[in-house]
Amino acid sequence: MHHVEQVMGMAVSIDVRSPAPCDSALADVLSWLHHVDATFSTYRDDSDVSRFGRGELGVADLSRDVEDVLVRCIELTEQTAGAFDAFAVPAPNGTMLDPSGFVKGWSIERAAVILETAGAANFCINAGGDIAVRGESMPGTSWKVGIRHPAQADKLALVLEVRGSLGVATSATYERGAHIVDPRTGTPTTEVASATVIGPDLGTADAFATAAFVLGLDAIEWIETQPGYHAYLITHDGRTCWSADFPHPAKAPPRFSNRDDHRSLAQSRSPQSSRSPGS
């Protein structure tokens, strides 16, 4: 089964390899995605999120899904030390509430559960560049997930081979201009050209990718404190770095300049000078 749906302002590609899900599965997934658009869109003045952002709805008026998303966004702000913040950056609807950086991945994760419940096991959903994979592309074959090169639209920076249950999210500005604002300063952030985060939950990976883009090169140290999530960064001059357990196919993870400098400095000291005073 293969289908491309225009929804939430983007193309969502649904690619089910096997087994074929039950007949209603595709309709259920599409119905869910259009429901998410109507409920969470910050481009629609009548969505629940827009109305809540304007104060027309109170907390007690929110559906469980909207409440769960806002709670998770608050948790993600804590996990990212403010680098992802759904409550601090102006949204397209003019309010200061924009959970879109989490909602896209969260909704695709839920769509994957709908497909799994309907019997599909090996599939891939790509929502405007954020991807949920399940199982394998073919029996015995990993999914090959390309990461777009930020400066060259027809080139890939890297091809990841992944299987099982995984989310892949990339945050960058080459498609829509400098739209990623550092919520801690209110100014656009530009240190890296592209930030990709992989991990078990696509909603979290989506928010973490935004946070990693905002953090720039500091994202590598930060993501290594988040179990199960790994990051890959591309700079404006086309160089890359990635966190310790990122499944880079070719190379070991990069070393840290300052960290290694400190270590080599300590090692190069004579035994006398490295002793503490009084020893």
Place this chain on the structure above:
Amino acid sequence: MQDGRLVAVAIVQYPNDDGKSVRINQRALPELQSEALAAQSADVDTVSGATYTSDGYVRSLQSALDAARAAGAIAA
């Protein structure tokens, strides 16, 4: 929050003071690597990238992959 439920939300701007000068001085930067570009996109199943609009999708590698898949060029 109480017991994982939302009680109230205040939508406020974060203060600008993040101790930036201190943070920069203490940065441990990852060493950057040069990456060989993967020249062709033909051998991938899907492409991760910045969120594209519906217009951007038309020009994207993912769009080409979807077209190939729809045409049956890639076996199910």
